[in-house]
Amino acid sequence: MSAKATGKVSAAVMLSRVLGLAREVMFTTIFGAGAALDCFQLAFRVPNLLRDLFAEGALSQAFVTTFSKKLKSDGEASAWQLANKMMTLATVFMSLVTLIGIFAAPWIVDLLTMLARSDNNSRVYSPDNIALTVTMVRVMYPFILLVSLAALVMGMLNAKSVFGIPALSSCFFNIGSMVGGAAIGYWMDPAWGPRSLIGFAIGVVIGGLAQLVCQFPALSRAGYRFAANFQWRDPGVRQILRLMGPAVISSSVVQINVVVNSMFAVHVGPGAVSWLNCAFRLMQLPIGIFGVAVATVTLPALSRAAIGGISADFGPTLSKGLRLVAFLVIPSTIGLAVLAEPIISLIYEHGHFTPQQRMETALALRAYGYGLVFYAALKVLQPAFYAIDKRWFPMMVSFLALGINLGFNYLFVYVLKWGHESLALTTSISASVNFLLLFFAMRKFAGNLDGGALSWLLGKLVLAGALMAGVCALANLYLFHDLAQLHFSLKLIELGMTIAAAFIVYFLAAKILRVAEAQEALAMITRKFRR
Secondary structure, eight states, X not given: OOXXXXXXXXXXXXXXXXXXXXXXXXXXXXXXXXXXXXXXXXHHHHHHHHIIIIITTHHHHHHHHHHHHHXXXXXXXXXXXXXXXXXXXXXXXXXXXXXXXXXXXXHHHHHHTHHHHHTTXXXXXXXXXXXXXXXXXXXXXXXXXXXXXXXXXXXXXXXXXXXXXXXXHHHXXXXXXXXXXXXXXXXXXXXXXXXXXXXXXXXXXXXXXXXXXXXXXXXXXXXXXXXXXXOOOOHHHHHHHHHHHHHHHHTTHHHHHHHHHHHHHHHHOTTHHHHHHHHHHHXXXXXXXXXXHHHHHHHHHHHHHTTTSOOTTHHHHHHHHHHHHHHHHHHHHHHHHHTHHHHHHHHHOSXXXXXXXXXXXXXXXXXXXXXXXXXXXXXXXHHHHHHTXXXXXXXXXXXXXXXXXXXXXXXXXXXXXXXXXXXXXXXXXXXXXXXXXXXXXXXXXXXXXXXXXXXXXXXXXXXXXXXXXXXHXXXXXXXXXXXXXXXXXXXXXXXXXXXXXXXXXXXXXXXHTTOHHHHHHHHHHHHHHHO
């Protein structure tokens, strides 16, 4: 695994996540975190879940694993033939899924809102809002076809060691959805009423098309030429589908949990869906920047190391990926937890987003933070099981995680009467259990993952993180005690200074404690400035 490649992917994914955050800020500024935006977020849950099930989760991981092995064992010509078969199959199958989804939209929305309607929660899901949500589900469903094809293209490029453009493709989605959605939304309703949300639903499809098309030049340079191929009775296609079966469940547990949480959130009351979504978007920043970036670079290497059996390079490659994720994500976790309110105030507290909504979102963000490191590490650990053809074990663990999520949701919301933040906590609990079970299982399958070194590293990082948390706590006490009165520019400067100081303290502490990953990160940054 190359630190240089990881750095490129991290930079690209960071830009994508920032644009995704800007998209959420645009929504909350125009609509606030209330009932109308809840309808849009709930409608987007459906294609977003399918994206993780069939596209960026299962399909991408299964395809990269098989395609990488095909490249190494049979050469480019055979690998491109496999790619054409999968592109054709994905186009036909996901077109059918899209048509079924458009037809079944009323029943899908009924399912998602049944908890609210069973409590007669008409404050959010009135007949007009139900009809609006159904319309938006239908409009957004073609997004899943486009993003599935984009995931296949991304997998081809990653297997060919092209990481930058695929990682940037999500930026094109965010730009397309923002620009296209805002233009059409304003055209449909200049007063930005609920009808304008349909324009943003159309923007989601525009963004999906942009995410696919932007990768075509790089794919052409890599040597790919599309030709429809319906010969699906192929060992490579069968292998991808075999990997996808369990991966559909195991790689998408958190997204399924988010949908389940949304169903419980409508029981909590107006705004809960949007508060959870705003917090989840912030949590996705370190996961996307670090967890996904490390996983993107690690998976092809793990697949090559598993050809003909588990080689001596497999364990060290996986262990290195997990250590790098821990080093990068732990400070992000601490920063998001301790500085939750200043960060949310700076990013979201504009227009119709109120101080009360800021506090509610901060509660959810802190609860998500408990499982952030485990969630990011899963991005590296889960695909490793597919590389060694142990795909069924993550699926079984995922069943357990789903059961834990449902059980705790019911306990927290219906029995203990806790608020929306408890739903974020269940996501953290299920992600933590999922990771720990998979980690100990991988030690059995792949041998020593140098767990002692990982534990020793975590101890050092907790100490460095405690010093960093002290810096953030002092900033809360002296700089951010009255956020409502702080001007945006002053919040930006003070928060920027706090984050910089906290990062320096964490990095210096890691250096003093002789954390090898700190030196690797420094070398990566130094190379950037030398260019």
